[in-house]
Amino acid sequence: MPILKVEHVKKLFGNLNVLKDISFELNAGEVLSIIGPSGSGKSTLLRCITQLETVNGGLVQVDGKDMVQSGDKGTPVYAPAKVLREIRLSTGLVFQNFNLFPHLTVLQNLCLAPVRVLGVSREQARETGKSLLKRMGLEGKEKAYPCELSGGQQQRVSIARALAMNPKILFFDEPTSALDPELTGEVLKIIKKLAEEKMTMVIVTHEMAFARDVADKVIFMDGGYIVEQGTPDFVFNQSGNERLSQFLSRFSKN
Amino acid sequence: MSDLSSLLPILWGGFCTTLAIFGLTLLFSIPLGLLIAVLKMSKWRVVRYPVSFYISVMRGTPLLLQIVAIYFGSYYLSEYSGLGFSFDRFPAVIVAFSINYAAYFAEIFRGGIQSIPKGQYEAAYMLGMTRTQTFFRIILPQVVKRVVPASANEVITLVKDTSLAQVIAVTELFALAKKQQAAYASIYPLFVAGVFYYVANLLLSVLFAYLERKLDYYK
Numbered sequence: 001m002p003i004l005k006v007e008h009v010k011k012l013f014g015n016l017n018v019l020k021d022i023s024f025e026l027n028a029g030e031v032l033s034i035i036g037p038s039g040s041g042k043s044t045l046l047r048c049i050t051q052l053e054t055v056n057g058g059l060v061q062v063d064g065k066d067m068v069q070s071g072d073k074g075t076p077v078y079a080p081a082k083v084l085r086e087i088r089l090s091t092g093l094v095f096q097n098f099n100l101f102p103h104l105t106v107l108q109n110l111c112l113a114p115v116r117v118l119g120v121s122r123e124q125a126r127e128t129g130k131s132l133l134k135r136m137g138l139e140g141k142e143k144a145y146p147c148e149l150s151g152g153q154q155q156r157v158s159i160a161r162a163l164a165m166n167p168k169i170l171f172f173d174e175p176t177s178a179l180d181p182e183l184t185g186e187v188l189k190i191i192k193k194l195a196e197e198k199m200t201m202v203i204v205t206h207e208m209a210f211a212r213d214v215a216d217k218v219i220f221m222d223g224g225y226i227v228e229q230g231t232p233d234f235v236f237n238q239s240g241n242e243r244l245s246q247f248l249s250r251f252s253k254n
Numbered sequence: 255m256s257d258l259s260s261l262l263p264i265l266w267g268g269f270c271t272t273l274a275i276f277g278l279t280l281l282f283s284i285p286l287g288l289l290i291a292v293l294k295m296s297k298w299r300v301v302r303y304p305v306s307f308y309i310s311v312m313r314g315t316p317l318l319l320q321i322v323a324i325y326f327g328s329y330y331l332s333e334y335s336g337l338g339f340s341f342d343r344f345p346a347v348i349v350a351f352s353i354n355y356a357a358y359f360a361e362i363f364r365g366g367i368q369s370i371p372k373g374q375y376e377a378a379y380m381l382g383m384t385r386t387q388t389f390f391r392i393i394l395p396q397v398v399k400r401v402v403p404a405s406a407n408e409v410i411t412l413v414k415d416t417s418l419a420q421v422i423a424v425t426e427l428f429a430l431a432k433k434q435q436a437a438y439a440s441i442y443p444l445f446v447a448g449v450f451y452y453v454a455n456l457l458l459s460v461l462f463a464y465l466e467r468k469l470d471y472y473k
Contacts, residue, residue, distance in 0.1 A: 050380060051379075052376055052379070052380075085382060088379070088380065088382055089382045091380075092380065093376075093380045095373060095376070095377065097373060099371075099373035099374060099376060099377035100377075101374065101377070101392055102396065102472045102473065103395045103396050103399070103472050112381075112383075112391065113378075113381035113382060113383060116383065116387055116391070117381060117382040117383055117387075118382075145471060145472045146472070147472050147473040161381070162380075165381060165382070
């Protein structure tokens with residue numbers, strides 16, 4: 001059974017049809033890259049699945065739990081608040097601009113939710129936090145404040161913060177778009193490492209080489225539709241879809 | 255200058271009343287202001303509109319008038335309704351100052367709360383934090399840092415506004431200084447009172463500068 005199932009999802013902002021008919025599935029341990037031009041609906045799709053936006057129709061199922069499904073008249077019916085919260089706790093999101101808590105130290109950023117939300121003991125949370133920082137190559141930064149770190153370091157802290165909640169699926173919304181080019185590498189390296197550890201991930205990205213290397217599956221979106229989806233090899237080399245090759249050619253020129 | 259030794263104890267007594275008005279007003283108006291700020295951002299109009307009206311009246315009429323209204327208003331209300339409850343002079347002053355300053359603090363706090371980026375709420379939401387947890391652990395601590403400079407203005411103004419309490423014959427610093435002015439037939443006591451206000455505000459300025467530095471550990 002797929003850990004994430006999305007069927008016929010629609011999303012409107014007023015009259016603007018941002019997501020038209022989105023369907024895909026993802027199995028546990030797989031990595032999905034979502035690529036496509038700006039305004040194609042990638043980030044909106046991610047925000048719909050992570051409950052930061054509500055859908056206007058369709059089905060989303062996370063880890064076997066229905067988050068939203070279509071009612072009688074096609075209107076979306078969301079699960080009770082308790083189930084939605086359970087689903088939210090099984091998903092983590094890494095934001096484009098990190099959204100770390102600036103008034104808390106790095107370690108406090110990592111410990112706050114595990115202690116307050118999951119009820120983990122303070123000592124346990126600190127231990128987990130420290131070992132996560134070690135995995136992120138941020139040893140010794142426990143007591144630093146986010147403003148004292150580089151963008152790449154901040155993004156690695158925010159990945160650690162999401163991992164501290166032990167999510168089943170980790171979502172990335174353009175995790176390197178706010179970073180200087182020389183800092184993207186350190187973040188991508190961490191995500192690659194997570195992929196090797198079989199973390200289930202959905203990554204919206206503009207880094208084409210990265211999307212191809214890290215993913216088990218790639219989705220190309222344009223104009224609110226999934227234009228093409230399949231293995232990286234299929235999407236990047238064999239598809240032959242005109243819009244896709246147009247989009248990819250813009251990257252290969254650089 | 256020989257009379258300074260007799261003047262100072264008298265003015266000091268008035269200054270203590272001034273300090274009491276100051277302290278109690280802050281004690282009540284800051285939490286009340288926070289509550290009003292939150293209510294003013296309510297999504298329900300039935301909550302938002304009365305709160306907006308309250309703020310506009312508090313800011314749009316003289317504090318002097320509000321003190322008089324609370325004191326005499328409660329007196330007449332109790333006389334004619336037979337409720338048998340009215341404010342004494344000092345409590346009336348505290349009530350009037352608290353609800354007036356709460357309105358100003360509310361607008362400062364609202365500005366602070368609304369300046370916190372949406373991403374902070376979203377990050378907390380994704381981590382499963384409740385709305386209460388998000389407000390008190392994520393939003394409010396950041397708001398405090400942002401509202402310190404504007405709040406310092408209000409607090410310093412409050413020290414001087416306490417002199418309005420004399421309108422219903424509460425003998426705070428300025429009222430006593432005026433009495434001494436008549437007794438001495440000199441404006442000299444008023445200047446001494448002025449020094450009291452100035453020194454108090456000087457100390458407050460230092461305190462707020464320290465607070466701003468203390469909160470400067472993050473951007």
